[in-house]
Amino acid sequence: MTRVGRNAFGIALALSSVCAVAAGQEEESWIIQNARIHTLAEGAEPIESGSILIRDGRIVEIGEDVTAPAGAAVIDAAGMDVYPGMMDSVSQLGLTEIGAISATVDTVELGEMNPHLRAATAIHPSSEHLPVARANGITHAVVAPGRLGGFGGGGAGISGQASIVHLDGWTVEEMDINASAGMVLTWPTLSTRSFNLATFSMDRRSFREAKEEYDRQVAELGEVLDAARRYAAAGEAGARERDIRLAALGPVVGGEMPLLILAQGEREIRGAVEFTKEQGVKMILLGGSEAWKVKELLVEHGIPVILGPTQRLPGEEDEAYDQPFTTPGELHDAGVTVAFATFGSSNSRLLPYEAGHAVGYGLPQEAAIRAITVVPAQLFGLAEDFGTLEEGKVANLIVVNGDPLEIRTEVEHVFVNGVPVSLDNRHQSLYERYRARPHPER
Amino acid sequence: MVRRIPPRRDRRLLAPLAALLVATVATSAAAQLSSRAVADAGPRDWAITGGMVHVGNGTVLDQATVVIRDGLIVSVEAGSDAPAGMGRLDAAGKHVYPGFITALSDLGLRAAAPQGRQAAGPGGGPSPPPPSRGPEDRPDTFSWRLAADDLQADDDRMAARRRAGFTSAVTAPRGGIVGGRAAFLNLAGDDARDLVLDPDVAVMVRLGTRGFRSFPGSAMGVIAYLRQLFMDASHYAEVWRMYEEDPAGLARPRYDRALAPLVPAAAGEQAVLLPAALDKEVRRMVGLAHEFGIRPVLYGGHEAGESAAFLAAHGVPILVNLNWPKADPEADPDAQVPLRTLRLRDRAPAGPAALAAAGVRFAFYMGEAPRSGPGPPGRRGGVPGGRGGSGDDLAAVRQAVERGLDREAALTALTMAPAEIFGVADRVGTLQAGRIANLVIADRDIFEEDAKVETVFVDGVIHRVDTDDEEETDGEETPGHEG
Numbered sequence: 001m002t003r004v005g006r007n008a009f010g011i012a013l014a015l016s017s018v019c020a021v022a023a024g025q026e027e028e029s030w031i032i033q034n035a036r037i038h039t040l041a042e043g044a045e046p047i048e049s050g051s052i053l054i055r056d057g058r059i060v061e062i063g064e065d066v067t068a069p070a071g072a073a074v075i076d077a078a079g080m081d082v083y084p085g086m087m088d089s090v091s092q093l094g095l096t097e098i099g100a101i102s103a104t105v106d107t108v109e110l111g112e113m114n115p116h117l118r119a120a121t122a123i124h125p126s127s128e129h130l131p132v133a134r135a136n137g138i139t140h141a142v143v144a145p146g147r148l149g150g151f152g153g154g155g156a157g158i159s160g161q162a163s164i165v166h167l168d169g170w171t172v173e174e175m176d177i178n179a180s181a182g183m184v185l186t187w188p189t190l191s192t193r194s195f196n197l198a199t200f201s202m203d204r205r206s207f208r209e210a211k212e213e214y215d216r217q218v219a220e221l222g223e224v225l226d227a228a229r230r231y232a233a234a235g236e237a238g239a240r241e242r243d244i245r246l247a248a249l250g251p252v253v254g255g256e257m258p259l260l261i262l263a264q265g266e267r268e269i270r271g272a273v274e275f276t277k278e279q280g281v282k283m284i285l286l287g288g289s290e291a292w293k294v295k296e297l298l299v300e301h302g303i304p305v306i307l308g309p310t311q312r313l314p315g316e317e318d319e320a321y322d323q324p325f326t327t328p329g330e331l332h333d334a335g336v337t338v339a340f341a342t343f344g345s346s347n348s349r350l351l352p353y354e355a356g357h358a359v360g361y362g363l364p365q366e367a368a369i370r371a372i373t374v375v376p377a378q379l380f381g382l383a384e385d386f387g388t389l390e391e392g393k394v395a396n397l398i399v400v401n402g403d404p405l406e407i408r409t410e411v412e413h414v415f416v417n418g419v420p421v422s423l424d425n426r427h428q429s430l431y432e433r434y435r436a437r438p439h440p441e442r
Numbered sequence: 443m444v445r446r447i448p449p450r451r452d453r454r455l456l457a458p459l460a461a462l463l464v465a466t467v468a469t470s471a472a473a474q475l476s477s478r479a480v481a482d483a484g485p486r487d488w489a490i491t492g493g494m495v496h497v498g499n500g501t502v503l504d505q506a507t508v509v510i511r512d513g514l515i516v517s518v519e520a521g522s523d524a525p526a527g528m529g530r531l532d533a534a535g536k537h538v539y540p541g542f543i544t545a546l547s548d549l550g551l552r553a554a555a556p557q558g559r560q561a562a563g564p565g566g567g568p569s570p571p572p573p574s575r576g577p578e579d580r581p582d583t584f585s586w587r588l589a590a591d592d593l594q595a596d597d598d599r600m601a602a603r604r605r606a607g608f609t610s611a612v613t614a615p616r617g618g619i620v621g622g623r624a625a626f627l628n629l630a631g632d633d634a635r636d637l638v639l640d641p642d643v644a645v646m647v648r649l650g651t652r653g654f655r656s657f658p659g660s661a662m663g664v665i666a667y668l669r670q671l672f673m674d675a676s677h678y679a680e681v682w683r684m685y686e687e688d689p690a691g692l693a694r695p696r697y698d699r700a701l702a703p704l705v706p707a708a709a710g711e712q713a714v715l716l717p718a719a720l721d722k723e724v725r726r727m728v729g730l731a732h733e734f735g736i737r738p739v740l741y742g743g744h745e746a747g748e749s750a751a752f753l754a755a756h757g758v759p760i761l762v763n764l765n766w767p768k769a770d771p772e773a774d775p776d777a778q779v780p781l782r783t784l785r786l787r788d789r790a791p792a793g794p795a796a797l798a799a800a801g802v803r804f805a806f807y808m809g810e811a812p813r814s815g816p817g818p819p820g821r822r823g824g825v826p827g828g829r830g831g832s833g834d835d836l837a838a839v840r841q842a843v844e845r846g847l848d849r850e851a852a853l854t855a856l857t858m859a860p861a862e863i864f865g866v867a868d869r870v871g872t873l874q875a876g877r878i879a880n881l882v883i884a885d886r887d888i889f890e891e892d893a894k895v896e897t898v899f900v901d902g903v904i905h906r907v908d909t910d911d912e913e914e915t916d917g918e919e920t921p922g923h924e925g
Contacts, residue, residue: 192774206772267776317780 029055030420031068032399032413035077039389040084040374052082054395057418062391075420077399080412083369084389085139085396086404089306089376090260090286090341091348092148093130093141093167094123108147112157112217113224115248119143120163120179123172131425133348134167137404137411139396140177141167141348142380144184148262148286148343156188156217158224161248162260164380166396168416181380182284183252187263187272188217218275225279228253258282258379260306264289264315273301284379286341289315292327295334304337304379309347310354322361328371329362338367339375356405368405394418486902487511489524493533493883498540498857498872500850508538510879513902518873529904531897533883539853540873541609541880541900544835545761545805545860546715546741549600549611550593550627550637573656577670581657582650585703587622589615590641593634600629605907606835607888607895609880610639610870612807612860614646614715619664620671621646623703624715626866628880630900639878643864644713644739645704665730672734675701675708713739713864719763720786721748728758739863741807744786746793750800759863760802762855763809764838766790791838794855795846805860808835836888843889852889878902 031054037047039062051066052059068074097104106122123143133141146159162182169175192210196203228249235247251257261272264287273294276283285291288305291298298305310324320326331338340354355368363371377387385394395418402409414421488510495506495518507524509516524530574581592615603611609629615622624644627637649664658664678701685692706712716727719742731738743749743762753760767787769779797804843852861871869878879902885894898905 190774190776192772192777207774208772210774316778317782318778 029053029060029069029072030075030415031066031072032075032077032082033066033068035080035082035399037062037082037389038084038369040370041388041390052389052395052397054415054418057395059389059391059393059395059397062389075399075413077412080399080401081404082389082397082399083137083404084373084387085398085414085416086137086351086372087376087386088133088138088141088342088348088351088372089339089379090144090148090162090308090343091133091141092343092345093133093143093348094125094127094165094345095119095143095145096345097124097127097129107145108155108159109145112220113245114145114160115158115183115224115252116244117145117160118163118179119145119160120165120172120176123163123165123175125169125171125175127345128426129345129348130167131422132346132427133351134414134416134421135411135423135425135428136349136352137398137400137414138348138351139167139398139414139416140164140386142181142341142376144182144260144286144343146184146186146262148186156186158221159184159186161257164382166417168419168421177382177386178380180251180257182258182260183249184260184286185221185262185272187261187268188214189265189268190214190271214271218271221275222279225249225253225281252281253279255280255282258284260284260286262286266290266293269294270297273297273303276303277301287343288327289324291336292323292330295331295336298331298336299334304339304375305331306339306341306376306379307331308341308343308354309350310340311350311357325357325361328355328358328368329364332363332367337375337379338363339371339379352405353407356403356407359405365405486513487528488531488879488899488902488904489528490531490533490538490881490883491522491524493536493538495538495873496540496853497874498853499874500854505534506538508873508881510881510899510902513879515873515875515877515879517875531883531904536896537884537887537893538873539607539882539884539888540857540871540877541882541898542607542835542856543610543612543805543860543871544603544608544807545612545863546624546807546809547611547613548589548616549603549629550595550597550613550634551589551616552592552594552597571656574652576657577667579657580671580700581652581667582617582619583671583700584615584618584622585620585645585701586699587615587618588625588641589613589622589646590625590627590638593625593627593637595631595634595637603835604629604898604900604905605895607882607884607898608835609882609898609900610860612643612864614644617648617650618646619648619650619658619667620700620704621648626864628870628878628900630903630905636901639866639869640864642712643866644715645707646715647717649717665726668730669733671700671704672708672736675704676734678702679705679708707736708734710735710737713737715739715741715761718742718749718760719744721745721752724749724760725752728752728756731758732756741809743793743797743804744790746802746804747789747796750793750796750802753797753802754800758802759859760797760804761807761860761863762794762797762804762842764806764835765809765811766838766841767811791841792845794842794852795848798848798851798855803859803863805855805863806835806839808838836893840889840891849887849889 032052034049037050037052047064050062050064053061053066092107095107099105109117142162142164144162147155161180162184163179164177164181165175166177190210192205192207194203228246231243231246232250232253252259259276259281261283263269263272263285269285269288269291272283283303285303285305288307291305307328310328312324314321314323328338340351342348342351342354351372355372359365359368374387377383386396389397395415397415398404398411399413400409400411411423414423490508492505495503495508497503497518503520505522506518506520507522508518509525610627611629612624612626614624623642624646625638626640626643628639631637649661651659651664653659658667678698681695685695707714714736716731716738718724718727718740723742724740727738727740739759739761741761743760744767746760746762767790794804839852839856843849858867858871861867870880873881879899881899882895883897885896887893895907898907
């Protein structure tokens with residue numbers, strides 16, 4: 001019984017995906033009607049009762065009076081809200097399935113200098129985490145290689161190129177938005193303590209030693225970027241020899257691709273800002289636990305921050321208990337551009353609550369929703385196609401029965417790349433399965 | 443000078459050990475006598491005249507004379523009358539104190555052997571002790587060890603301590619949860635056996651853990667183990683008592699070298715040294731001690747200010763680690779130091795004043811720098827590391843004096859209090875007739891900033907401290923006879 005049920009569910013899931021993709025290819029169209037539409041377009045008020053016509057992957061028409069064309073599938077969204085689909089600004093969706101099973105983890109390569117790696121290469125389109133995130137309204141995400149502050153620390157260096165993907169598709173190519181959206185750099189940490197896995201204890205060293213190593217690591221990063229510049233110049237001058245590493249850094253030193261610098265501590269953030277200014281490269285700060293200590297610096301240099309996860313304990317014993325919660329609001333008030341990210345895969349679904357929690361601690365509601373929609377699209381140069389509900393934009397949107405930052409709100413429909421996607425997911429199927437478990441007579 | 447066997451022991455119970463002790467003591471006494479005989483070739487008898495004599499029990503005699511003969515104090519009296527025919531030391535304008543006692547150390551012990559040296563593998567390489575699974579394996583328990591049996595007289599650190607005015611020390615065996623028994627010793631002698639005043643003053647306990655692979659691997663494991671151990675020791679005493687009263691028809695109990703030496707401690711007759719750097723550790727250790735009727739002597743005491751009233755109420759003495767918590771010069775200058783660490787650094791030197799005010803008996807020792815933050819509690823206890831910085835101890839005591847510790851109380855903590863805590867106050871700790879001639883002569887009040895120790899007597903033997911280069915001229919010199 002359960003076995004049959006599960007199989008039937010699996011087939012249904014597969015069919016629905018097939019239908020969705022097939023439908024997209026047939027240029028079918030959808031119209032969402034009677035919805036309160038939060039376009040998030042600059043200066044625009046929500047449309048209290050309007051329609052969105054979707055065709056060919058894009059929003060074709062949006063407004064109060066949209067005529068449903070013949071053949072368009074109608075979604076009646078009376079009493080519901082429509083928002084742009086949410087974007088997880090840094091995730092590892094598709095790179096890691098089960099952390100404890102190394103065969104399912106493909107987040108890092110050996111070595112400290114891997115600019116030539118591209119996350120998209122490793123993304124597993126059938127990851128169970130994608131439908132889970134999608135069902136909570138995440139429609140696209142930045143997928144970043146690297147350790148991203150995981151257990152054991154370390155991992156300083158360039159871990160590869162982050163890729164932006166739709167959270168739906170049979171292949172990575174189908175999911176692709178921008179396979180080379182940013183270069184992930186884990187900033188070296190100046191730490192006198194490190195965890196020694198061999199002895200399973202904390203090792204200590206003097207500050208001087210730690211500082212020397214830190215300076216060496218920073219100097220090496222500078223040397224690599226210098227080498228990339230020379231390589232680019234040599235290429236223009238006709239040199240034929242290829243170096244995939246230096247070539248990959250070309251867009252970074254050329255100012256086209258941002259360095260996504262993961263740094264948590266005040267000193268590390270300052271070091272990273274100084275470095276990028278010297279190098280004349282674009283920087284987006286990732287993590288930023290102590291960004292609240294360097295607000296002015298970030299404003300002065302116009303450096304945006306992708307925060308997260310903020311639902312954690314304070315970093316220092318004497319920090320305020322709610323510092324991680326108030327940081328987004330503090331940064332926003334100071335004029336820092338803030339986006340949210342989950343930095344993970346299984347928790348990507350929690351993205352709206354990162355933003356929602358910040359609202360409870362001082363971040364304006366409007367800024368919070370923008371921080372998971374418009375802002376990340378702008379940060380990654382996707383504002384032409386993503387982030388708001390406007391005619392001509394890619395139809396990544398969600399239909400919800402309330403405030404999407406609120407935990408009790410349910411996501412009713414999700415459109416990814418212009419087609420409605422199934423909201424079935426592993427959480428749901430496990431829920432169904434165990435709800436239907438046999439109850440022995442008491 | 444016959445070494446007493448403390449009468450508190452149950453001799454029948456401890457027959458093998460007692461025999462061993464008697465043997466040791468006999469040799470020791472013989473050796474001592476012979477070394478005295480040799481020393482008699484040079485002048486060993488002294489009159490120290492005209493100094494400000496701090497007896498150590500609160501009495502101060504101005505312009506008094508201390509007469510030393512055969513290593514013992516013969517008289518301490520006002521005036522400058524000195525018997526003829528002995529060395530005469532003019533101490534006019536100087537201060538004379540009982541020799542200082544460092545209340546916990548590893549002085550005289552050989553440099554720490556690498557772990558597991560005894561259990562060297564067949565290839566000669568050290569092999570770690572086998573992992574233990576529980577209390578039944580008696581992990582890290584060496585109750586049968588006596589620090590007194592491992593002493594060496596030529597430990598350079600003893601000379602360094604003498605230069606700082608220390609004439610005696612309590613030395614505890616290194617390592618182990620139960621490391622063994624601590625000895626009370628004088629810090630000079632030709633032979634290791636000459637050093638020992640009492641080979642068995644206290645049981646040394648540390649709360650060390652053995653990592654993840656061997657029991658105990660946690661603080662709760664160590665404490666549970668100690669509880670089991672003391673329960674076992676009490677039971678051991680009981681069954682042996684019954685058996686020896688009337689062995690007929692009773693199965694013979696098994697001899698256990700780990701438990702037998704703990705019987706006096708379990709019966710509350712011998713002190714147990716327990717680590718307690720922080721106030722919560724003080725309360726935990728006193729609770730443990732009371733549960734088993736153990737007589738605790740705590741060591742650590744960096745939150746003594748907080749613990750003072752509690753210690754006074756329970757009558758528990760504490761040895762205060764003079765290695766005050768301070769910032770690590772190697773530490774990250776940008777690191778945020780938690781408030782509780784800053785508070786500990788600030789308050790620790792003020793602890794002794796609070797102890798004195800509350801009437802707690804306390805003494806000083808120089809232990810390992812305590813570690814703040816999470817970690818095995820054993821490391822925080824500040825176990826003696828024997829770092830021989832000669833001036834460190836007194837500089838640290840002066841800090842405590844600056845923070846309100848009365849000078850007389852500070853002197854007591856360096857002299858009489860440790861002698862009392864370890865049961866040797868009838869021999870050392872004060873300048874009284876009949877006591878062992880352990881003295882310190884300083885150019886001014888020892889708690890003044892620039893006070894210099896000039897001369898030290900250990901067992902009546904003079905050790906002059908050359909204050910210019912801190913070198914010491916030792917032993918049997920010929921003093922100028924002035925009388």
